[in-house]
Amino acid sequence: xxxxxxxxxxxxxxxxxxxxxxxxxxxxxxxxxxxxxxxxxxxxxxxxxxxxxxxxxxxxxxxxxxxxxxxxxxxxxxxxxxxxxxxxxxxxxxxxxxxxxxxxxxxxxxxxxxxxxxxxxxxxx
Numbered sequence: 001x002x003x004x005x006x007x008x009x010x011x012x013x014x015x016x017x018x019x020x021x022x023x024x025x026x027x028x029x030x031x032x033x034x035x036x037x038x039x040x041x042x043x044x045x046x047x048x049x050x051x052x053x054x055x056x057x058x059x060x061x062x063x064x065x066x067x068x069x070x071x072x073x074x075x076x077x078x079x080x081x082x083x084x085x086x087x088x089x090x091x092x093x094x095x096x097x098x099x100x101x102x103x104x105x106x107x108x109x110x111x112x113x114x115x116x117x118x119x120x121x122x123x124x125x
């Protein structure tokens with residue numbers, strides 16, 4: 001017979017922490033999770049677009065494109081799941097990021113080809 005090796009105190013506390021996190025996540029409504037993820041995507045995109053106090057220090061338009069596109073996809077997929085109360089400001093933020101991307105790009109995308117425009121339609125600016 002094989003014996004199970006004894007768990008160290010660290011492994012036991014990690015298991016307890018994971019259980020606590022799982023319980024905490026289980027108590028959060030889906031709308032709140034969706035909105036939190038969207039806000040995190042928006043924040044990351046703003047940093048990659050150079051829209052923070054640090055400006056161009058973290059600017060990376062390739063990374064920004066991916067984040068804006070992911071945000072647009074999330075908002076498109078969750079349209080029927082979140083209320084207009086939550087969706088309207090997120091859509092406004094997305095459009096602002098799309099316009100900022102268009103302004104920051106040296107090579108302009110054709111209307112409808114910019115990040116996330118597959119989901120939102122063309123953004124002009």
